[in-house]
Amino acid sequence: MDFDLTPEQARFREDLRGFLDAEVPVEKQEVFGMLTEEQYQFGRGINRKLAERDWLAVGWPREHGGGGKGPIEQGILAEDLGYRRVPKSGFIGLGIVGPAIRVFGSPEQKEQYLPPIARGEVEYCQGFSEPNVGSDLASLELRAERRGDEYVLNGFKMFTSYAYHADYIYLLARTDPQAQKHRGISLFIADLKTPGISLQPLLYINGEMAAQTFFDDVHLPLSCLIGEENRGWYHAMTTLDYExxxxxxxxxxxxxxxxxxxxxxxxxxxxxxxxxxxxxxxxxxxxxxxxxxxxxxxxxxxxxxxxxxxxxxxxxxxxxxxxxxxxxxxxxxxxxxxxxxxxxxxxxxxxxxxxxxxxxxxxxxxxxxxxxxxxxxxxxxxxxxxxxx
Ligand SMILES: Cc1cc2nc3c(=O)[nH]c(=O)nc-3n(C[C@H](O)[C@H](O)[C@H](O)COP(=O)(O)OP(=O)(O)OC[C@H]3O[C@@H](n4cnc5c(N)ncnc54)[C@H](O)[C@@H]3O)c2cc1C
The missing domain is CATH 1.20.140.10 (Butyryl-CoA Dehydrogenase, subunit A, domain 3)
Structure with missing residues (x-):
């Protein structure tokens, strides 16, 4: 393991710190357990300013809208944003959904989903857990039934952090109820404005408002499937490591x-x-x-x-x-x-x-x-x- 940053990485960290000194005064920094709407919007604004400099998705390849650097620069960014207590936003898209699409997405999905994440324009939430399913995630029950050229989703998700700020939900659903439990699951991205999706508030102990997310006959086009049908469990486990x-x-x-x-x-x-x-x-x-x-x-x-x-x-x-x-x-x-x-x-x-x-x-x-x-x-x-x- 090499402990030294390259001269370019050290310069990136210095430039980033100069930017954060100027843009994130102490009164705007997040206090633990107190994410207000104003702070959240401030955090989103900082993300957009970072994106203008190609720093938000600094570790992603250029063709996906990123800064063309690597995980070390992405780590420098994460550590420094945390240390300056920049209110959190966008990290599910950047840290989980983006890497999954980069690995498992089709060329069209890469073009559609990655640049808006890198520009800080969209927010994602993650729909994995369910009321009866937490650690034993492979037992999940949300059903995605293939009917012709679409999937129809019914069921619900629990502990959906950031749902009230998100544009899309990245979720796991059961596509083959007959298969062994790990083998009948697929990954999807759904626009939260799709008819049939609704939220119920769920307050966390840290003061954050999350949601329970309901799917009632939600019709999704086949293009919302990420990776291979029924391989979603394996895709998701790989991308959880990014989190x-x-x-x-x-x-x-x-x-x-x-x-x-x-x-x-x-x-x-x-x-x-x-x-x-x-x-x-x-x-x-x-x-x-x-x-x-x-x-x-x-x-x-x-x-x-x-x-x-x-x-x-x-x-x-x-x-x-x-x-x-x-x-x-x-x-x-x-x-x-x-x-x-x-x-x-x-x-x-x-x-x-x-x-x-x-x-x-x-x-x-x-x-x-x-x-x-x-x-x-x-x-x-x-x-x-x-x-x-
Ligand atoms: C702050 C917060 C944010 C979250 N955000 C999201 C989100 O955005 N999206 C999402 O999908 N989910 C989210 N979750 C849900 C999280 O992933 C689940 O809480 C987690 O997977 C555990 O599931 P559970 O709460 O049902 O607990 P369970 O799995 O029911 O576990 C409860 C207890 O049972 C015991 N236990 C369970 N399994 C085992 C085992 N195999 N071996 C030994 N002991 C065991 C342990 O003591 C454990 O503490 C969030 C949770 C929290 C607290």
Missing amino acids: RSGLGIYGSVRRVFDDFVDFCQQPAPDGGRALAEHPLVRHQLAQHRLAMENWKLLCWKVAWWQSSGAVPNAEASVAFLYGTEQRFKFAEMAMEVLGPYATLRHGSPLAPLLGNIEGIHREAMHLHGAGIMEIHRNIIAQRGLGLPR
Whole structure:
């Protein structure tokens, strides 16, 4: 693994940081657990400005509307956007749907779907989970029945993050109910304005509004199928690995950690000793610094593997599992060190670090986002260690 950036990559990071310094003042940065509509729109605006410079899909090939660089530059972008707490938008299109279409899409689909993602014009959501189906995703029930030159969809999806901002849903549906469960599933993209699709609000613990998505006799043309019919499970599993390198999450948590270290060095408001003068706090900060560095290296290892042309699978699970647990441990430690004030939310004048500690603590409860921890342990055991199923 090569730890050095090339001179071109280092220059890209410098230029990007100059852009973010100018465009993302502190008052526009996202506070954990508080994504308002205004912040979301601000994040979309930044994406469009990045796209004007060919930086949004910087790692994609030029013919797909990207910047012609690679996964390292895409990782630099993710980490820095996270660290500047640029409100999140567009990342399902960029991180999951785009890579899937690049690998499995037809030439027409590449032309239709990829450039608008690279320009920051469209938002996607992901419809995999269902009310009865989470970790055992291959048991999904949403039915896509082929009738002549279209598919007709009936059923529902659960935990559809970003559905209220999205233009399209990228989903898995059962196309062959007779086949073994993994072999009867296909991948689709559907315009959320298609008649028969409706949303019911679903509030997450981090304050984000997601949805339950209903499909009631939804007619889709055959061109909405991505990749081969009944191979959707295998296509989706490959592209889920793109979601799991986690540099964006690392960057955003690292920023709160760095702010927390600064905060601990300030004198107490009553003129008392700074928190960092307490030996137990110092040791906690040192221990978490160690863990943050480990997390960063694991994420960069995934990006490096991707840059060498591999699809790192067990490595992505290692980084994701480690990061999700580290985020939780850091949030718990910060709450304990700050005491009751840490429970104050953004908006309270006494909330430390703008309420980011309270927000990150709520966010850290999301141990399920891209697969439960047990599933990641299974992946590491089987694919990383070669243990039997
Ligand atoms: C913040 C957030 C955002 C999400 N966004 C999306 C999204 O945009 N699109 C989407 O499709 N889904 C999304 N999800 C859903 C997510 O993918 C599921 O929550 C996840 O797959 C787990 O499914 P489940 O919640 O049904 O839990 P289950 O699979 O029912 O698991 C519940 C518990 O059962 C145990 N368990 C289950 N299976 C095993 C096993 N094999 N071995 C050991 N123990 C096991 C574990 O203790 C686990 O915690 C989101 C979830 C969250 C929390």
